Amino acid sequence: MAAATPFPRKRPGGRGRWLWRSLATRLVLVLLVFLAVPLLIYEQFRSADAEKQSLLLRSAQQQGQLVARALEPLLAGLDKRGLTGLGERLAPYADSNTSVRLLLSPSMGPAVASAGAAAPLPPAGAEGFFYVAAAPAIPTDLLDLERDRLIEQGVLDKLAGSCAGNYPLAIPVSQGGGGSELLTSITPVRTPMGCWAVITSHRAEAYLGAGAGRPYWQNPEVQVAALIYLAMAALVMLLLVEVWRNLRRFGDLARDIVQKSGPAGSFADQNTVPELAPVAEDFDRLVATLHSSASNLRRAAEDNAHAFKTPIAVIRQSLEPLKKLVPATEPRGRRALDMIEGSVEKLDGLVSFARRMDETAADLLEPPRQRVDLSALLERVLKGYRGLVEERGVELLTRVDPDIAVRAGEDLLETVIENIIDNALSFSPSGGVLRVTLRRRAKQAEFCVEDEGPGVEPSSLDRIFERYFSQRPPDSGAADPMPHYGIGLWIVRRNVEAVGGKVEAMNRAGGGLSMRITLPALAG
Incomplete structure (x- = not known):
């Protein structure tokens, strides 16, 4: 019997190790990293931004308390005649980014009783607060909207009950120009006229940044960073995908060459990555060398067999007249002829064997x-x-x-x-x-x-x-x-x-x- 050394059927390192080395597997891992990293970083940045805004908000609320304490002497000595021009007296405490409003609930002070029995009492509770002045000046409809928001939040109800304490806020209110303000503090001040509510607010974009009052991912800087990151990720992925597709084209061409299922192509023609051009050219040279080697082996096998078969045939033909010349009574001569004939047959078998070996080698190179x-x-x-x-x-x-x-x-x-x-x-x-x-x-x-x-x-x-x-x-x-x-x-x-x-x-x-x-x- 005869045999062949079996080809290896398992990839080195086992299937699992080979899978980890796969370009497709690494491509998926890179994609997962690109997806996971921004999620992790985003959460960290969002937490830092939230902490920053919290600190700024507390600072704004403390600023509102200071404004209320500064206005307390003014409000304590104020009467009805002093209400005129009160907005101008608030102007020093306001600027382009900070606003101050004054609300008054006269029903909570003794001044209401001294106004005379004929005057109707204003409604009690939160509805009893009215806007008196604002700096800078604000349209009346926006003031009413802001007052309604305070009532909805229940802030004025708390003031109506005690007119004491300080209430830090974080209530967004729309402005007429399309912007928004953030009500940051409301401080009550009790005076003979009633309960004053000093409200401070800040323009959200200027104080807390453009992303105040909305999700962190909507901030322009976050979106710009995301676009840059996505562009970089897309470039890396496109590069890896292009290399992967290039290797797939190499593999398809190699299968076509082995299976001869189509016209022979060139690895260099299939290549689209300049850095892989030398590899593609080496593959083309290797294929050409294999084809040439297979053809040379087949040609050599045929030539060698023909070269040996001719003298063997001559020897075999020459034995026939010798057999007739040597009589059966000469055992030594007959035995010598039989040995020569057997050796010729064996030599003929060896020549056929050598030819089959060469043809087999050629078929392995180019099956x-x-x-x-x-x-x-x-x-x-x-x-x-x-x-x-x-x-x-x-x-x-x-x-x-x-x-x-x-x-x-x-x-x-x-x-x-x-x-x-x-x-x-x-x-x-x-x-x-x-x-x-x-x-x-x-x-x-x-x-x-x-x-x-x-x-x-x-x-x-x-x-x-x-x-x-x-x-x-x-x-x-x-x-x-x-x-x-x-x-x-x-x-x-x-x-x-x-x-x-x-x-x-x-x-x-x-x-x-x-x-x-x-x-x-x-x-x-």
Whole structure:
């Protein structure tokens, strides 16, 4: 028997380690990092911005308390006649970004009673507060809106109940020009006229920034930073995707070259990344070298075989007249002629063996990949074995499903079939049965050859596919005069694996050996 050193079927490091090295996997990881980093940073920045605004708001509220304390002497000595021009007296405490308002609830002070019984009392509670003055001046409709907001928030209700304490606020109110203010503090001051409410507010954009009163992600600086980050992430992802797509094109072209499913292309033409241009050119040179090497090997195998076959044929023809000249009564001469004839036959076998080795090496460099009708090929090969099988006294049983096609080379598969059958026939005893089957199983073509020979030691089932391995028990019962060099099954495995198939050997339960080859079957 003969065999081949099996090709490695597992990627180094295992599937898990190979997956981590995959460019597609790393591309997904980079994408996840690009998504996770802004989320983490955004939360940190949002918390810092919220803390900053909280500090600014407390500062504004304290400023409002100071304004109220500064106005307290003025309000304490104020009477009804002093209400006129009160807005001008508030002006020093206001500026373009800070506003001061005064509300009065006369129902809570003794001044209401002194106004005379004829005057109706203003409503009690929050509705009893009225705007008296503002600096800078504010339209009346906006003042009413602001007052309604304070009532809704329940602030004026608290003042109406005690007219004491200080109430820090953070209530946004719209302005007439489309901007917004933030009411930051309301401080009550009790005087003989009633309960005054000193309200301070600040322009939100100027005091707390453009993002005051809205989600942090709506801030312009956050959006600009996000756009820059997204642009950088997009550039990196585009670069990685382009490299990945380039490698995919390389892989597709490599499969087309191996399978010969289309016109031969160039890696350089498929490349779109300048940095990969030297790699693409090296691939093109490698493919050209492989094609050239395969052609040279086939040509050398043919030339060498022809060069050796010619003198061998001359020697064989020259032996015929010598046999006639040496009489049967000369045993030494006849024995010498028989030895020469045997050596010539062995030499002829060695030349054929060398040619097959060279052709096999060429097929491994450039395995043919065209559509082959495996059913028709097997029927044709089996037809050529009918006479040899009958001569050996072996019964040949066949079952070949029709229209099973694979993508390979016809000569390559013919060599596989012949080597498998030759191996089984060489071990089949006279009177034995040789079974050959070909069937379709799902998307696989399964070719099986079973003999009734001695089988193989279980420890040697894998070794029979090694190069130059041959194990033939002396009592195998086979009448096979041909020499064996231990490469038949090696060529089988090499050829089968070169076209994407698999070959395995197993001992049969009833004795003998079963060889099974599976190849990807073509649809239809």
